[in-house]
Amino acid sequence: MIESLLTRPVHKVPDRVRFDGRVLFLTESPELLKRQLAGEDLPFDPHAPVGSPSHPKLRDNISTDEITPAYICYYFDETLGDFPYLGLKAGDEFPIVRGSVRAGHFVAAVSGKRRGKGSSREQSPYAELVAGIRLVIAENIERIYRENCQNLGVFTSTDFDLIERVRRGEEIPLTEFTKDEGGISRGIIEYGGLFNYNLARLQGKVSVPKVNTPRRPMTIAEKIFARHWVADPATGAIGVPAVKPGDQGFVRTDIRFSHEYVTPMAAIFFDQLVGPNEPVNDPGSVFFFRDHLTFLDQVMRPEHVQMGLLDVANQLETKQREFAVAKGIKLYGQLDHRLNLHGALAAAGSEAICHSKILEAHAEPGRVIIGSDSHTPHAGAVGCIAFGVGTTAIFNSWITNDVRVEVPPSFKVVVRGQKPPNITAKDFMLEILRHPYIKNGEAIGQIIEYAGEAVESLSVDERATMTNMAAEVGAFTGIIAPDDRTVAYLVAQRGMTAAAARALCNGLTSDPDASYVKVIEIDASTLRPMLALPGDPGNGLYVDELPGEVRVDIAYAGSCTAGKKEDMDMYARVFAEALERGERVADHVRCFIQCGSREVFEYCQARGYDRIFAEVGATFVEPSCGACINAGPGVSRTKDEVTISAINRNFPGRSGPGQLYLASPYTVAASAIAGRIVEWTTGPGERDAANTDALVHA
Numbered sequence: 014m015i016e017s018l019l020t021r022p023v024h025k026v027p028d029r030v031r032f033d034g035r036v037l038f039l040t041e042s043p044e045l046l047k048r049q050l051a052g053e054d055l056p057f058d059p060h061a062p063v064g065s066p067s068h069p070k071l072r073d074n075i076s077t078d079e080i081t082p083a084y085i086c087y088y089f090d091e092t093l094g095d096f097p098y099l100g101l102k103a104g105d106e107f108p109i110v111r112g113s114v115r116a117g118h119f120v121a122a123v124s125g126k127r128r129g130k131g132s133s134r135e136q137s138p139y140a141e142l143v144a145g146i147r148l149v150i151a152e153n154i155e156r157i158y159r160e161n162c163q164n165l166g167v168f169t170s171t172d173f174d175l176i177e178r179v180r181r182g183e184e185i186p187l188t189e190f191t192k193d194e195g196g197i198s199r200g201i202i203e204y205g206g207l208f209n210y211n212l213a214r215l216q217g218k219v220s221v222p223k224v225n226t227p228r229r230p231m232t233i234a235e236k237i238f239a240r241h242w243v244a245d246p247a248t249g250a251i252g253v254p255a256v257k258p259g260d261q262g263f264v265r266t267d268i269r270f271s272h273e274y275v276t277p278m279a280a281i282f283f284d285q286l287v288g289p290n291e292p293v294n295d296p297g298s299v300f301f302f303r304d305h306l307t308f309l310d311q312v313m314r315p316e317h318v319q320m321g322l323l324d325v326a327n328q329l330e331t332k333q334r335e336f337a338v339a340k341g342i343k344l345y346g347q348l349d350h351r352l353n354l355h356g357a358l359a360a361a362g363s364e365a366i367c368h369s370k371i372l373e374a375h376a377e378p379g380r381v382i383i384g385s386d387s388h389t390p391h392a393g394a395v396g397c398i399a400f401g402v403g404t405t406a407i408f409n410s411w412i413t414n415d416v417r418v419e420v421p422p423s424f425k426v427v428v429r430g431q432k433p434p435n436i437t438a439k440d441f442m443l444e445i446l447r448h449p450y451i452k453n454g455e456a457i458g459q460i461i462e463y464a465g466e467a468v469e470s471l472s473v474d475e476r477a478t479m480t481n482m483a484a485e486v487g488a489f490t491g492i493i494a495p496d497d498r499t500v501a502y503l504v505a506q507r508g509m510t511a512a513a514a515r516a517l518c519n520g521l522t523s524d525p526d527a528s529y530v531k532v533i534e535i536d537a538s539t540l541r542p543m544l545a546l547p548g549d550p551g552n553g554l555y556v557d558e559l560p561g562e563v564r565v566d567i568a569y570a571g572s573c574t575a576g577k578k579e580d581m582d583m584y585a586r587v588f589a590e591a592l593e594r595g596e597r598v599a600d601h602v603r604c605f606i607q608c609g610s611r612e613v614f615e616y617c618q619a620r621g622y623d624r625i626f627a628e629v630g631a632t633f634v635e636p637s638c639g640a641c642i643n644a645g646p647g648v649s650r651t652k653d654e655v656t657i658s659a660i661n662r663n664f665p666g667r668s669g670p671g672q673l674y675l676a677s678p679y680t681v682a683a684s685a686i687a688g689r690i691v692e693w694t695t696g697p698g699e700r701d702a703a704n705t706d707a708l709v710h711a
């Protein structure tokens with residue numbers, strides 16, 4: 014316990030709030046956006062027909078990539094207030110420019126469905142806050158983004174009738190923002206953010222409501238929450254008999270991790286609010302990663318270098334490394350240096366992408382893991398509750414080990430039957446993501462539990478593709494019950510005994526009569542290779558439904574989602590077949606293979622995949638997030654360039670300005686050879702490679 018926090022003054026915000034400023038409608042029309050930035054206040058009647066003059070169509074699916082594009086997140090202080098919505102696409106335009114939101118004196122920002130989807134970056138609501146936005150109104154709001162808003166003291170609402178009240182300058186009762194919230198979220202809003210709420214909690218000024226849920230049939234996720242529930246903060250007692258959706262409280266985490274995009278801002282919050290000389294609680298269970306920006310120097314646009322952004326970005330690495338050393342925290346850093354094109358020292362890749370290493374080395378069935386990244390559910394592949402949180406939650410977890418949760422409802426996706434040999438977990442996910450339940454945002458904040466024979470037949474690597482992409486679903490997390498394959502994985506990967514691995518899995522199944530808010534069934538045997546058209550991972554269609562030929566310029570095979578050992582098996586298999594036929598990567602295609610970790614890189618070397626990749630004409634790149642975050646080899650340069658990529662999301666600008674199609678590792682490799690988007694086909698009677706290889710990688 015940090016003693017100085019126990020006597021720190023802490024106050025609630027007033028019980029009525031007034032929002033002095035204008036309302037910014039994030040419209041589909043670039044013209045309407047420009048007129049607002051020029052000073053015009055648009056008429057808005059939420060009850061008028063959408064698209065009428067008094068109810069302009071608002072943008073749906075505004076991702077955090079659009080609120081603060083990746084390069085904006087190199088900043089980790091109030092400079093961020095110059096940049097909100099710089100990546101916001103309206104029509105074919107990006108109407109919002111540096112400083113225009115601040116200059117417009119906006120206090121509220123209004124949009125449509127699924128506000129804040131995508132990455133968990135807290136830079137987005139922080140940029141909005143320091144630009145003057147104190148209230149976010151949208152039809153529905155993604156969980157992490159909404160929590161980040163609350164943690165920072167930004168108000169959120171789905172009530173469009175508030176708009177007129179804000180415009181009238183009305184004092185709005187705080188209860189308008191707390192009435193639908195449970196005890197903890199309400200407390201956080203009342204105290205103006207998570208840190209102040211935690212201060213009040215530690216000082217005994219607020220009491221966290223006790224969970225007294227009687228024993229009931231539970232899902233696997235609920236069982237893990239119950240085991241980790243902070244039952245009594247005073248005594249440190251952990252565990253309650255049962256929880257149910259809606260229960261609010263704190264859970265004790267087993268692992269907390271962050272990467273260089275987030276650690277520096279969290280470290281600044283820690284230094285400023287807790288104190289630079291105070292220790293981090295239990296540093297042995299905290300991990301830092303230098304994974305997102307190790308190749309940035311190779312691809313940063315000259316104008317961005319001239320703006321000083323490379324220097325700003327490099328400060329992220331320095332700040333994280335210094336904080337790690339000061340607090341005794343394990344940092345998975347960058348690899349030995351190489352000389353860049355200008356003869357300066359530059360990084361040669363990362364030890365690992367955070368999710369890859371957490372799964373390879375740390376995650377165990379039944380654990381609770383939080384990470385500063387929306388794809389933290391990756392570790393759910395071995396039966397963890399792993400979820401992304403924002404900067405404020407990470408820095409608060411350094412103080413207490415705890416993280417606040419409201420137990421989400423669970424829904425189940427059952428993938429039955431036997432999949433065709435050229436179908437992978439990525440195809441499952443692109444099929445799931447186009448389901449109306451997900452596209453309409455109904456799954457936001459829920460837990461997605463994957464089950465069924467086709468899921469059980471997948472390796473842990475392939476399962477991780479599915480749990481990883483719970484982020485694209487908008488889910489709280491994704492989880493798969495551990496089984497014999499999980500045990501085999503822990504034995505092979507970690508050197509555990511089978512008995513020890515089995516003991517971890519004990520009791521980690523959903524009860525037969527556990528309740529789900531929705532069950533979606535998919536027949537794997539009917540699936541064909543999938544694509545997501547540019548713009549959103551939910552834009553799925555079968556490859557054979559493409560209306561015409563799509564020539565590709567770039568094929569990118571990497572990232573946390575698609576840089577695992579089994580992904581490498583898939584690329585190598587397609588490329589080895591091509592070489593046997595005397596084919597190579599098409600002349601006009603630039604093809605990149607990038608591993609999720611040094612361990613996967615060495616696996617490729619041991620199996621001779623590096624030679625296959627070289628022979629076929631693909632560039633084998635050291636591990637890093639790289640092109641997935643628009644920061645490494647494989648990014649597009651113009652909006653006409655077409656990329657076929659195995660990464661997990663294709664929001665506008667995610668990997669450069671071009672047209673980004675998502676697909677499975679097989680489809681990416683086959684398309685690299687063909688020079689256009691094609692599916693990979695196996696000969697008649699061929700085995701399902703993914704299923705049989707699964708036994709190798711278990």
Ligand code: SF4
Pocket residue numbers: 305366367368386388572573574637638639641642660661
């Ligand atoms: S590889 Fe892409 S999705 Fe994965 S952690 Fe890195 S940036 Fe995020």
